[in-house]
């Protein structure tokens with residue numbers, strides 16, 4: 001018995017006997033004529049790829065499972081292990097077509113455009129892969145949160161409580177996002193950052209490392225230095241060192257933990273002076289035992305962690321307040337180090353000075369992230 005195959009399917013079995021070639025593709029034992037759509041699908045996908053900028057592409061195609069079953073049946077009987085599979089042969093067919101039509105390169109990893117050929121629905125399209133931009137942000141505001149934080153009253157739809165914004169606070173994500181979205185012509189974006197600061201904490205110095213993921217970008221050749229300059233006018237959030245990176249950099253940044261320097265303004269129930277500052281200096285080199293702060297207990301497990309205060313120096317700031325410069329191990333809760341969190345952090349500035357203390361203002365002034373530069377490529 002001979003298998004009746006279309007020209008395209010027959011060609012994948014080389015010179016094997018046992019095949020009779022068909023004029024009417026619809027009768028093909030393997031593809032039932034679906035491959036006859038290949039050229040139309042290639043045109044469709046190329047047309048949709050013209051709507052955005054890209055320089056490398058990947059190809060994927062999907063078929064009904066029964067097609068593979070029938071292909072295997074033919075292969076087992078005629079040419080076990082000696083044929084080119086439908087998926088491979090179609091993917092190279094499309095890959096060659098796209099390369100010939102556009103002069104661009106196939107790159108299965110990190111491709112900027114993904115072409116999908118669906119022989120089940122008979123549709124094809126090209127979609128832009130997200131763009132990833134690394135940088136460091138400065139947060140100059142004590143009223144911005146890091147990521148979009150939906151208003152608890154309305155869940156993001158907008159209500160009187162949030163002034164219609166749908167957000168509890170304006171966010172770093174949106175401030176950077178609107179500039180990048182505009183330039184890339186993207187649909188939405190997500191901020192991935194190395195840790196986060198509280199809403200009332202500023203991030204100064206060289207800034208906090210982040211990767212912004214821009215989804216569905218229409219453009220890629222974006223002048224990032226111009227975007228940095230554009231954000232220089234933003235009173236709340238600035239960015240520096242913008243650079244396009246590969247997707248895996250998101251994990252590298254999100255899973256990073258760095259030692260940090262802080263500046264804290266501390267007041268107490270009594271006036272603090274030089275003698276107190278001297279005492280505080282003595283905490284340099286101390287190991288803290290920090291029970292998970294009460295304010296984050298709802299989200300984090302209650303456990304004790306040990307963190308080192310590498311260095312702390314204090315001076316009188318006037319008004320009976322102290323200015324503390326603190327260099328601490330990654331993951332130290334600084335506000336708790338100051339007010340003790342009702343004894344859950346030991347030692348603490350409060351315990352040492354024998355009075356209740358308050359961290360009035362806190363700024364991150366340095367993140368020791370220099371190693372990031374070495375892996376950014």
Ligand SMILES: [Zn+2]
Nearest residue numbers: 006009028031
């Ligand atoms: Zn066929």
Ligand SMILES: [Zn+2]
Nearest residue numbers: 151154159162
């Ligand atoms: Zn609301």
